[in-house]
Amino acid sequence: MIKSLKVLQHPLADSENQLEVLENSLGSIHPTFNEKLVLSGMYPLRASGIDIMQLNLGKMCNQTCKHCHVDAGPDRKEMMSRSTMQFCLDVLKNSEIDVVDLTGGAPELNPDFRWLVEQIKKLGKHVIVRCNLTIILANKRFYDLPDFFKQHQVEVVSSLPSFTQDRTDRQRGDGVFEDSIKALQMLNRVGYGKEGSGLMLNLVYNPAGAFLPPSQTALEKEYKMELASRYDIVFNQLFAITNMPISRYLDYLLSSGNYSRYMDKLISAFNPASVQNLMCRNTLSVGWDGYLYDCDFNQMLDLKLSTSGNQHISDFDFVILKNRNIVIKQHCFGCTAGEGSSCGGSLSV
Amino acid sequence: MENHYYNAKDLDKFGNIAEYQKELADKFFSYYGEVFKDSHLTAKEKSLIALAVAHAVQCPYCIDAYSSDAFEKGYSEAQMMEAVHVASAIKGGAVLVHGVQMMNKVKEIGM
Structure with a gap:
């Protein structure tokens, strides 16, 4: 099993070193994200509200994907406590936030995962779980996850970077494709992805290499055809997501000699029309320790909110946070390239 | 220059x-x-055709562009190499089929 950068004591495990590479290694000929926003008349970038609360339940994962921006893996121990979850529930109870997006690591590895889902559903909120699929088969205590998801009408969003084994396993590890297919079939068996079931199963494509995603529409059509004909699998939507030059993917870009070229691609593909729909504008990200961020990527770079206070879930203030300025750096080009990218895929602009 | x-x-x-x-x-x-x-x-199928043609016309710019494009669109290394073999077979065949012309001429002038 591949070890996390943190356990390897790799320099890029430190967010300050990542920011040093992102901000200073390309020289001054490249425009900054800040400058691009100014030229597009969209600076400063401000939140438009808070519709989604994204909770990172911990960095532990049963997989060690090569592109992981969280640097998650079996050797990571950070885990959201029940008391932090309770702060989140208190905020949700008293706010208009309708959607809770659970991510990790593998969020299901948090011992309070099921309790949290039950409590959120009691508040009448919609729950999204970013399930890596293989967790369902990782241990018999997870075999009933499809039934649990169904019982609570959880929307499942799962990564599958290709409908072929070779490309999936190269990015996500040996054997991941085979287990992912089995897990998708288990989800289909309880109704997920099937028309009229109301059980949403969305897949995520992200490139297995140093390039941008192709057209989401064409890719979804191909995935649907190939997964149905090869494995009798159905799903609702495919989200095409751009890989962020952060953490393990940044390490891959640098060690393979692709970093400069990849950043050139992201910068030259800057699409001003995508800025309006950036996920940071209507999402608030909560770290495993309760600290607040504009997005999951800023969380991994330890870029806390721009507000002077209200930086922790225990100090949440809806009115202040819903109008906050978003913290931006060079990695933000990852969300504005081409069709744009978010946790919900292309920004469809 | x-x-x-x-x-x-x-x-x-x-x-x-x-x-x-x-x-x-x-x-x-x-x-x-x-x-x-x-x-x-599909745009994906056209990308693979372009890759094969790029090799047939031996255009380094086109090979650069369509090696990236075809891989990014999801073709495997084996599929891409088979496309290059198709180009090779057609180019090789184009040479060899002219061997019939050569034979025709030799038969025409030979005893």
Whole structure:
């Protein structure tokens, strides 16, 4: 099993070193994200509200994907406590936030995962779980996850970077494709992805290499055809997501000699029309320790909110946070390239 | 001029041909864009054809562009190499089938 950068004591495990590479290694000929926003008349970038609360339940994962921006893996121990979850529930109870997006690591590895889902559903909120699929088969205590998801009408969003084994396993590890297919079939068996079931199963494509995603529409059509004909699998939507030059993917870009070229691609593909729909504008990200961020990527770079206070879930203030300025750096080009990218895929602009 | 004919960075300057003849360049790039859109063949299928043709015409710019494009669109290394073999077989076949002309001529003039 591949070890996390943190356990390897790799320099890029430190967010300050990542920011040093992102901000200073390309020289001054490249425009900054800040400058691009100014030229597009969209600076400063401000939140438009808070519709989604994204909770990172911990960095532990049963997989060690090569592109992981969280640097998650079996050797990571950070885990959201029940008391932090309770702060989140208190905020949700008293706010208009309708959607809770659970991510990790593998969020299901948090011992309070099921309790949290039950409590959120009691508040009448919609729950999204970013399930890596293989967790369902990782241990018999997870075999009933499809039934649990169904019982609570959880929307499942799962990564599958290709409908072929070779490309999936190269990015996500040996054997991941085979287990992912089995897990998708288990989800289909309880109704997920099937028309009229109301059980949403969305897949995520992200490139297995140093390039941008192709057209989401064409890719979804191909995935649907190939997964149905090869494995009798159905799903609702495919989200095409751009890989962020952060953490393990940044390490891959640098060690393979692709970093400069990849950043050139992201910068030259800057699409001003995508800025309006950036996920940071209507999402608030909560770290495993309760600290607040504009997005999951800023969380991994330890870029806390721009507000002077209200930086922790225990100090949440809806009115202040819903109008906050978003913290931006060079990695933000990852969300504005081409069709744009978010946790919900292309920004469809 | 540099002391070599090909420079990888020139691929990014392809659009600059419009500086000397804009009208024809615009027509070409418009046509090019239309050709590669999804239609009776998908954009993905067209990318693989382009890769094979790029090798047949031995254009380093085209090989650079369509090796990336075909891989990014999801073709495996084996599929891409098979496409190159198709180009090779057609080019090789094109040479060899002219062997019949050679035979015809030799038979014509030989005793």
